Amino acid sequence: MMLIAGTVPIKDMPLTYGKVSSVGDYLFVGGQRIPCTQGTGAMVSAALATTAYLKLEPPQVLLAGDIGQGKGSREIYEYLIENVAELAPQVLALHYWLPDMAQTRRLCAAIEKCARRPVLIADAASMYSAKAAGLAPFFDVFTPDAAEMAFLADPDATHPAYVRFMIYNDMEHMPELIKAAYQHKNAARLIVVKGAVDYVVKDGEIVATVTEPDVPMMEPIGGTGDTITGIISAFVSAGLEPHEAAVIAARANRMAGKMAEVTPATRVSRVIARFPEVFKKYLCEWSGVCTTGGVE
Amino acid sequence: MAFLKRKKESFEGGGLVLFDAVQPAMKAEKVLKQADYKVRLVAPPPELRKGCDLAVEINLVEQPGIERLLKQSAVAYVEIRPLKGSDAGILEIVRVTDFGDWVMVKAANMKLTYEKESGKIVNTSGGGCPDIPVMHAELLDKRVDEAPRPRDIGYTLCSLMLDRALEECQSLWKGGKGA
Numbered sequence: 001m002m003l004i005a006g007t008v009p010i011k012d013m014p015l016t017y018g019k020v021s022s023v024g025d026y027l028f029v030g031g032q033r034i035p036c037t038q039g040t041g042a043m044v045s046a047a048l049a050t051t052a053y054l055k056l057e058p059p060q061v062l063l064a065g066d067i068g069q070g071k072g073s074r075e076i077y078e079y080l081i082e083n084v085a086e087l088a089p090q091v092l093a094l095h096y097w098l099p100d101m102a103q104t105r106r107l108c109a110a111i112e113k114c115a116r117r118p119v120l121i122a123d124a125a126s127m128y129s130a131k132a133a134g135l136a137p138f139f140d141v142f143t144p145d146a147a148e149m150a151f152l153a154d155p156d157a158t159h160p161a162y163v164r165f166m167i168y169n170d171m172e173h174m175p176e177l178i179k180a181a182y183q184h185k186n187a188a189r190l191i192v193v194k195g196a197v198d199y200v201v202k203d204g205e206i207v208a209t210v211t212e213p214d215v216p217m218m219e220p221i222g223g224t225g226d227t228i229t230g231i232i233s234a235f236v237s238a239g240l241e242p243h244e245a246a247v248i249a250a251r252a253n254r255m256a257g258k259m260a261e262v263t264p265a266t267r268v269s270r271v272i273a274r275f276p277e278v279f280k281k282y283l284c285e286w287s288g289v290c291t292t293g294g295v296e
Numbered sequence: 297m298a299f300l301k302r303k304k305e306s307f308e309g310g311g312l313v314l315f316d317a318v319q320p321a322m323k324a325e326k327v328l329k330q331a332d333y334k335v336r337l338v339a340p341p342p343e344l345r346k347g348c349d350l351a352v353e354i355n356l357v358e359q360p361g362i363e364r365l366l367k368q369s370a371v372a373y374v375e376i377r378p379l380k381g382s383d384a385g386i387l388e389i390v391r392v393t394d395f396g397d398w399v400m401v402k403a404a405n406m407k408l409t410y411e412k413e414s415g416k417i418v419n420t421s422g423g424g425c426p427d428i429p430v431m432h433a434e435l436l437d438k439r440v441d442e443a444p445r446p447r448d449i450g451y452t453l454c455s456l457m458l459d460r461a462l463e464e465c466q467s468l469w470k471g472g473k474g475a
Binding site: 007008009035037038039040041066067068069070071072073095096097098099100101102105106123124125126127128132133145147148151154155156157158159160161162163164165168169216217219220221222223224225263264265266 | 306307308309310311332334355356357358361378379380381384385386387389393395397398400402404405407409411418419420421422423424425426427428429430432433450451452453454455456457
């Protein structure tokens, strides 16, 4: 079972756990309606589009409303810490929340007690709190963009806003930033750097780069990084190795952007709507996954 | 005799509010706790001391919301600094990308894009704090000079970086109705 946890921008939405479905540009879970926009909504939508194509169970989600004051985030931390062993997810993907180092530490301790350790994926602020707490190597997958990669490379920064100028200014030299992040033990086992060149890095070694199709106008579109994390989570839960899932996700995301003929004004839901078509046309060729219902 | 042990709540904030006197430090702790912020009074390390032996440790990510609340509550503080890498200030640098009809401004991990012709914000991206999807919804389709400032309605460092990007967009828009 894949479990995605994160906050959504709905004030006072209570902690909600359940199987997610979608209609149009909205997600539905436990009687709540969540817009498919930048953030956890886009990530869940991409994961759901992928599992639907593969004819797999839809993701389980743990969501709470939070507009930045941290209440929903705290509810998610507490619920996961108390219940992760019993929920026993195969993949646990963490996304938007208020970074809290102490709570992240407690969560990792709880995960360590699971009978079977989930594949642990972190993006957005869950990645910030993992790095800030010095727990990055405990994670299996991080999915930073270039600025977030500079944050991982800076040994002291606890948020990308506090990255040292010299490191931030080095974003064009991505292999150096990657090396620094692993040197300082601020990297997950696998890192997928999302950018003009997508880097797939395993244990410090760049194992793949994805550059085609080149769709630079995707960068301004809020949520087009979240979708990569959602697709990776879904393919890992289907049985692919994280680095294989990462390459497919990077390619699929770019191809969906191309098919949607995006401009900087495009909404992410238009990109997500293209995923089934992308998988139908290219998944077999890219990955050898030519049937649905899981990966052999 | 058995003693009941109260579980101590753990806290690692990563940021310090520095003061030049004890009284405002104590007032700040009270005000912030009342607003449900996790904080604690600590002794600042010698290199960060600003004339007072007390500081308030905060979750650094919540800096903008905390600064706003302290100002509203008339609590005088000297500055807010990260505990680690204490010589590092907030990133001031912005980067501008011209997409033809649109301009994207990047500030740290946040990006804001507007249409040159109309000045309308067409997208925000990046970040990972809970207020960012809220900002996304608040800013879309508004003109850069009419949009609410993320520093006024957001709570986290991500929203502060988005504010930096918006500020630069406003300046570009004013300067030449484009880049």
